[in-house]
Structure formats: C-alpha cells, structure tokens
Amino acid sequence: MTTPRYVIAAPQQASLPIVGKEQRFPVHRIYCVGRNFAAHSVEMGHDPDKEPPFFFQKSPTTLITDGGALTYPTATQDVHHEVELVVALAKGGDNIPVEQALAHVYGYAVGLDMTRRDIQAEMKKKGRPWDTAKNFEGAAPCGAIRQAAEIGHPNHEKIWLKINGELKQEGYLDQMIWKVPEVIAQLSRLFRLQPGDLIMTGTPSGVGPVSVGDTLEGGVEGVGTLTTYITER
Numbered sequence: 001m002t003t004p005r006y007v008i009a010a011p012q013q014a015s016l017p018i019v020g021k022e023q024r025f026p027v028h029r030i031y032c033v034g035r036n037f038a039a040h041s042v043e044m045g046h047d048p049d050k051e052p053p054f055f056f057q058k059s060p061t062t063l064i065t066d067g068g069a070l071t072y073p074t075a076t077q078d079v080h081h082e083v084e085l086v087v088a089l090a091k092g093g094d095n096i097p098v099e100q101a102l103a104h105v106y107g108y109a110v111g112l113d114m115t116r117r118d119i120q121a122e123m124k125k126k127g128r129p130w131d132t133a134k135n136f137e138g139a140a141p142c143g144a145i146r147q148a149a150e151i152g153h154p155n156h157e158k159i160w161l162k163i164n165g166e167l168k169q170e171g172y173l174d175q176m177i178w179k180v181p182e183v184i185a186q187l188s189r190l191f192r193l194q195p196g197d198l199i200m201t202g203t204p205s206g207v208g209p210v211s212v213g214d215t216l217e218g219g220v221e222g223v224g225t226l227t228t229y230i231t232e233r
C-alpha cells in the first residue's frame with residue numbers, strides 16, 4: 001500500500017458555481033474593501049472624505065453558496081448583512097495598473113459580507129483586528145459567478161438587499177468611492193493577487209441585523225441574485 005500524501009484528510013478546495021458552465025471557479029483568497037460607499041461610511045459614524053477605504057480578508061472556508069443556510073454564529077447578538085458586488089479574478093499580479101485592472105477579471109457575483117457588529121464595535125474601540133467580527137463560519141455567502149465575457153463590467157447598476165421581501169439596502173455601483181479597477185490596482189500593491197481571488201467591494205447604506213428564520217435576498221442588476229437562510233445554531 002502506498003503511503004497517503006497527507007497525515008490527515010486534505011482540506012477541500014473552496015469553489016463557486018459559474019452561471020451556464022459545468023466547471024466551477026476555484027477560490028484562492030477573499031479580500032474585502034471597508035467603507036467604500038460614502039452613505040455607509042456615514043451611517044457607521046465616519047467621515048468618508050477623511051477616511052479612504054481599506055482592506056481585510058475572509059477565509060475561503062467561510063463561503064456559502066446560493067440557497068445555503070448560515071447558522072447564526074456564536075459569541076454575538078448582532079449579526080449584520082452587507083450586500084456587495086464580488087469580483088472574481090482570472091489573472092493575478094503585483095502593481096497592476098488601473099488601466100489594465102479589468103483585464104484580470106473573470107466575472108462577478110453577489111455576495112454578503114456578514115459581520116458580527118457587536119464584536120466589531122468592541123475591536124474598533126480597542127484598536128484590535130477585525131478578524132473575529134468578519135471571518136467566522138458562514139461569513140461569506142456568495143452567488144454564482146457571471147462571466148465578464150457575457151455581461152461586461154458592471155459599474156453603475158443597482159445593488160440591493162431584502163430581508164423576508166422587505167427592502168433594507170439599496171445603492172448604485174457608481175456610488176463606490178473606489179471603483180473596481182482602482183480596488184484591484186490598490187490591492188495589488190499590498191498583496192500578490194492570484195487567479196481565484198475574490199474581492200468583496202463594499203456595501204451601500206442600510207446595513208442592519210438579521211434574525212434566525214430570516215430569508216436574505218441580495219442582488220446586483222445584470223449580475224444576479226443570492227438567497228441565504230439564517231438558521232438556529
């Protein structure tokens with residue numbers, strides 16, 4: 001008998017479905033942009049002119065696909081939804097020029113940057129990392145990817161989120177402080193971007209709490225929708 005390569009079962013490759021394709025999109029890293037819509041920045045108590053967007057990450061293991069259930073996480077009483085346009089990269093690189101950034105994009109999806117807001121507030125106060133607020137099990141619901149080759153590059157479309165059919169968040173992609181090419185260029189100065197990277201590009205205003213039993217439906221016009229169910233832990 002041959003010796004298995006690994007001493008324990010190897011973790012599975014995280015991936016997302018692609019609309020109209022049998023093949024899936026393998027996910028390398030998930031980057032997120034903070035405070036990229038002025039109105040959301042204001043609702044969180046910040047001055048959008050003085051505070052440019054910044055970045056954090058979620059683990060690919062936190063992905064939930066369309067129609068999946070998010071088990072209400074532990075250690076929190078205040079889990080918030082943040083609907084976001086997700087960019088999927090086909091090509092990576094360092095120091096990608098803004099003008100060449102969109103040529104690195106494979107496609108787009110609708111995602112939710114789920115957040116333990118109570119923990120985040122505490123971490124902000126203490127000047128500690130946001131990891132426990134942003135990177136928990138199920139923190140990154142994400143819909144199927146639409147190929148840029150089919151839909152182009154969304155840049156002004158409506159983005160929205162409903163809970164149990166009631167509209168909670170609504171904005172337009174042209175309200176983003178940093179547009180997708182700028183986000184890719186900036187990120188590539190800090191990290192070596194790789195094929196398979198996802199970028200959650202920031203949420204419009206209207207974030208708020210979710211409850212067990214809720215159905216969340218997010219959408220970006222021209223990209224698609226994402227449904228996530230909140231279930232008991």
Ligand code: MN
Nearest residue numbers: 082113202203
């Ligand atoms: Mn966010």
